[in-house]
Amino acid sequence: MPESEAYECTPRNTVNRLKQRATYDYETVHSIINSAPVVHVSFNPTSFEDDPFPTILPMLGCTGSFTPPEASETSATAVYLHGHSASRFMKLPSSPNSPHAVEGLPGVPVCVAATQMDGLVLALTPFNHSCNYRSAVVHGYAHAVTDPEEKNYALELITDSIIPSRWENSRVPPTPAEIASTGVLRVDIVSASAKIRAYGAGNDKADLADEEMRKRVWTGVVPAYIRYGEPVPADENLVGEVPGYVGGWIKEQNEVGEKYSREVTKFKAPKKT
Amino acid sequence: MPESEAYECTPRNTVNRLKQRATYDYETVHSIINSAPVVHVSFNPTSFEDDPFPTILPMLGCTGSFTPPEASETSATAVYLHGHSASRFMKLPSSPNSPHAVEGLPGVPVCVAATQMDGLVLALTPFNHSCNYRSAVVHGYAHAVTDPEEKNYALELITDSIIPSRWENSRVPPTPAEIASTGVLRVDIVSASAKIRAYGAGNDKADLADEEMRKRVWTGVVPAYIRYGEPVPADENLVGEVPGYVGGWIKEQNEVGEKYSREVTKFKAPKKT
Numbered sequence: 135m136p137e138s139e140a141y142e143c144t145p146r147n148t149v150n151r152l153k154q155r156a157t158y159d160y161e162t163v164h165s166i167i168n169s170a171p172v173v174h175v176s177f178n179p180t181s182f183e184d185d186p187f188p189t190i191l192p193m194l195g196c197t198g199s200f201t202p203p204e205a206s207e208t209s210a211t212a213v214y215l216h217g218h219s220a221s222r223f224m225k226l227p228s229s230p231n232s233p234h235a236v237e238g239l240p241g242v243p244v245c246v247a248a249t250q251m252d253g254l255v256l257a258l259t260p261f262n263h264s265c266n267y268r269s270a271v272v273h274g275y276a277h278a279v280t281d282p283e284e285k286n287y288a289l290e291l292i293t294d295s296i297i298p299s300r301w302e303n304s305r306v307p308p309t310p311a312e313i314a315s316t317g318v319l320r321v322d323i324v325s326a327s328a329k330i331r332a333y334g335a336g337n338d339k340a341d342l343a344d345e346e347m348r349k350r351v352w353t354g355v356v357p358a359y360i361r362y363g364e365p366v367p368a369d370e371n372l373v374g375e376v377p378g379y380v381g382g383w384i385k386e387q388n389e390v391g392e393k394y395s396r397e398v399t400k401f402k403a404p405k406k407t
Numbered sequence: 408m409p410e411s412e413a414y415e416c417t418p419r420n421t422v423n424r425l426k427q428r429a430t431y432d433y434e435t436v437h438s439i440i441n442s443a444p445v446v447h448v449s450f451n452p453t454s455f456e457d458d459p460f461p462t463i464l465p466m467l468g469c470t471g472s473f474t475p476p477e478a479s480e481t482s483a484t485a486v487y488l489h490g491h492s493a494s495r496f497m498k499l500p501s502s503p504n505s506p507h508a509v510e511g512l513p514g515v516p517v518c519v520a521a522t523q524m525d526g527l528v529l530a531l532t533p534f535n536h537s538c539n540y541r542s543a544v545v546h547g548y549a550h551a552v553t554d555p556e557e558k559n560y561a562l563e564l565i566t567d568s569i570i571p572s573r574w575e576n577s578r579v580p581p582t583p584a585e586i587a588s589t590g591v592l593r594v595d596i597v598s599a600s601a602k603i604r605a606y607g608a609g610n611d612k613a614d615l616a617d618e619e620m621r622k623r624v625w626t627g628v629v630p631a632y633i634r635y636g637e638p639v640p641a642d643e644n645l646v647g648e649v650p651g652y653v654g655g656w657i658k659e660q661n662e663v664g665e666k667y668s669r670e671v672t673k674f675k676a677p678k679k680t
Binding site: 144357400 | 449
C-alpha cells in the first residue's frame with residue numbers, strides 16, 4: 135500500500151503487542167470509526183497538577199473531509215464530534231486557561247476510540263481466551279467548528295452516520311436556536327492505528343495434546359454483533375409504514391453483522407508454540 | 408438511597424448536562440461495567456510536556472472486591488483489568504519515570520468507561536436525535552496486582568465476566584508461565600457516575616404542531632442490543648454439544664437484551680418546551 139494511504143507509524147500509535155493484528159491504513163481506521171454507533175473520546179479537562187485524571191465521554195461521531203464553498207481543495211479527513219455547546223468539552227478548545235492553550239498547542243489533544251466486539255473466543259485455558267474485535271484509536275487536536283458551512287456539513291454527516299439519508303428525511307434545516315446550542319468539534323488526526331482479531335480460538339500445543347481435558351472443555355467462538363430490532367414508532371408518529379431507508383438499512387446491518395461475526399470464526403488462529 | 412451506597416458527587420464526576428439522566432449509586436455503576444463486554448480505559452502514557460495526548464485501550468474488565476486469605480475484611484469494590492505483562496500499560500504503575508510517580512500519586516490515574524447502546528432515537532428534527540444508552544465512567548488509581556491470591560481471584564473474575572462459570576469449566580489452574588505473562592491491574596475507584604437514557608423520542612412542541620411535516624418524517628426508536636450467535640466449535644473441539652452454561656447464558660443474554668431495548672422505547676421522553 136502506498137505510504138500516502140496509511141498513517142505514519144510513530145511511537146504514539148505503533149502497536150507493540152500482537153503486531154500481526156495491527157494496521158494503519160486510512161480505509162480500515164476510518165471504516166471502524168464510522169461503523170461503530172458510539173465512539174469514546176478521552177481528554178484531560180485540566181492540567182495534571184490540578185486533576186491528574188483524563189476523562190472519557192461516549193459520543194456520536196464519524197470521519198469526514200470538508201470542502202469549503204468555492205474552494206478547490208477538500209480538507210484532510212478528520213473526526214467530527216458534536217454535543218451541547220454549553221458542555222465542558224465543547225467549550226474547552228476556546229478556554230484560555232486549558233492546558234493546550236497554556237502550552238500553545240494547536241487544539242485540545244484528544245484520543246478517539248471505536249471498538250466493535252465481534253465474538254467471545256473460548257480457548258481451552260483462560261489464558262488464551264479473547265474477543266474477536268475491530269478497534270481503531272485516533273489521536274488528534276480538537277477544534278471548535280465555527281464556520282457555518284462546515285458546521286452544517288458536520289451535522290448532516292453525523293446525522294447520516296446514525297442512519298444513511300436520515301438528514302434529508304427529517305425536519306431540516308435546523309433552526310438558528312438549534313444550530314446555536316449544538317457544538318461541533320473537528321479532530322485533526324495526528325496519528326492513528328487499528329487492531330483487528332478475526333479468527334477462531336488459538337490453543338497451545340500442550341493443551342491440544344491433552345485429549346481427556348479436551349473432552350471436557352468446549353472450545354470455539356460465540357459470534358456477537360449489534361442487532362437492530364423492529365422500529366418502534368413514537369405515539370406522535372404519523373407516517374404509516376417504516377420508511378425504506380430505515381427498514382432496508384436495519385436489514386442490511388443485521389445481515390452484514392451476523393455474517394461477519396460468524397465467518398471470521400472459520401479463519402485459523404496463528405500457530406501457538 | 409443511603410449516601411454510603413452511592414459515589415460522592417465531586418466536580419470531577421458530577422454530570423452537568425442532562426442531569427436527569429445521571430446516577431451515582433454503586434449498583435448502577437457496577438452493573439453497567441459488568442454487563443459491557445468491552446470497557447475503554449484512558450490514561451496518560453507520559454507527561455503532558457513529552458506527549459500531550461491521553462490514550463485509550465479497549466480491554467476486558469469487571470468490578471470486584473477481594474478478601475485476602477485469613478482476613479475478615481473485603482476490600483472496597485475496584486475495577487480489575489488484565490493484559491500482557493509486557494505491555495506499556497501494565498508496566499506503567501511500576502515505572503519510576505511515569506507522571507504519577509514523579510508527582511507522588513498512589514497509582515496511575517485512569518478513566519474506565521463502559522457503554523451499552525440500546526437504541527437509535529429518531530426524532531423529527533436532527534437536533535433531537537439521540538441514542539438510548541447506559542454509560543458508566545469511573546476514575547481511579549491503577550495498581551499492579553502482585554499478590555498471587557488476589558491475582559488468581561482477578562483472573563477468575565475476569566474470565567467469568569466473559570461467560571459465568573467459564574473458569575471452572577476450562578483448563579485450570581493456569582501454568583506458572585501463563586500467570587507470569589498475564590498482568591493484572593486493580594483500579595481503586597476515586598469517583599464514578601452513570602448516565603442512562605431509556606425512553607422514546609423527544610420532540611419539540613413546534614415540530615409536533617406541524618402535521619404536514621409529521622406525515623413525512625418517521626419518528627420513533629430503533630432498538631439495539633448485542634446479539635450472541637450460535638457458538639462455532641473449533642476444529643479441535645472434542646465436546647459433543649455446546650455446554651448448558653454457554654448455551655443457557657447466550658439464550659438469556661439475547662432475551663434480556665432484546666426485551667430491554669424494546670421496552671424502554673415505551674417510556675415517555677421528558678417534556679420539551
